[in-house]
Amino acid sequence: MREATEPLKTQRVYLLLRDQIAAGQLPAGSRLPAEPALADAFNVSRVTIRRALERLAAEQLIDKRPGSGTFVRKDVAKRQGIIADVANVFTHLREMGRSTEARLLTFAYQMPTEWIRDALRMEDDERVQVSVRVRHVDGVPFSYLTASVPERIGRAYSREDLAALPLLELIERSGHSAETATQDISATLASPDVAEALDLSVGAPLISLTRAVYGRDGEGLEYLQALYRPDRYSLQMDLVRTRGEGESRWSPAATVPAAPTPGDQDR
Structure with a gap:
């Protein structure tokens, strides 16, 4: 035992x-x-x-x-990790794409799963471009990203483009504008292939984020399945207290305050 x-x-x-x-x-x-x-x-x-x-x-x-x-x-x-602002999805994606390095593992076209097809609001006979990337910060891998993009959008850029530029930038360069997104955040354990890519032990805990991105008129642009090392990636959201008739709640802040200095954190 x-x-x-x-x-x-x-x-x-x-x-x-x-x-x-x-x-x-x-x-x-x-x-x-x-x-x-x-x-x-x-x-x-x-x-x-x-x-x-x-x-x-x-x-x-x-x-x-x-x-x-x-x-x-x-x-x-x-050592710098990545702090993601949950309430400011698209700004965060662009900044992360510029400040981190990505290694492209796979790039292919295939039929999507029923779940992804429904999430991207695609026709039954449409294919998706599937890519798997590992992002690094300070030379350390911190995220394992599996992205599915409708083939009609993915054909606008190459494997070499995806290895060099953020996916969202490539999608928008092809004439599509990301307007809204739906995302779920949970936790999972590292499978053998993910553990090897992120330099972790099999079964290590990971942050799991699933995001569907939509353009104008609700057009599906991207379905992302992202896994993050919790020691190199964290999620935050700035909130404000709003009060209405008979109730009050915490709501996402419209603006994000400046990050405190190390001295401020001790006060």
Whole structure:
């Protein structure tokens, strides 16, 4: 039984420590508790702790210094992840396309699934262009993107274009204007192919986002299935309190305030 549960325990400790580093609970340059203390804190064996630390070291999040201890790397705080504004979808897509690098894995034309065909409001005999891209920030993969575009739109650009430019920019360059979108956000686990592309372990948690983009008159332009590493990508939404007759609610803010400086966050 221990052989079956040990990898799960290692995964849990690794994820918890990684989240503490990402959240600043274990600040850059700080020393981690000794292995016996961590084993007691997580109620696991020292072997489990050692394996979890090895994974963090492999991701260059910590340094193990013989005779001194284990420390969070000082450059962790300087690494930039992606913060997506949920309420400002299209601006975010353009900015991310310009500030990150993409690697195109597949590019093909095929019949869509019934779900995608209905979401894009396509005819039964229409095909879609399907592409799979992995985006990187600071040289680290953070997203696995599977996009389906109606063939009549996808024929306006090439595989080389898609490898070099953001998909939304190519769609709009072909004469279509993105006007509205519907998206769902949930969580999932990394399958073997996704885990390999994102440099993660199989079964690692991922943010899952599905988005259907529409143009004028509700024309379907793109169906995106996106998977993100939670340590390199986060979602945020700025809200305002609105009050009406007999009720009040939180609503998306019309404008996004400037991001606070590191000093402001401590006040």
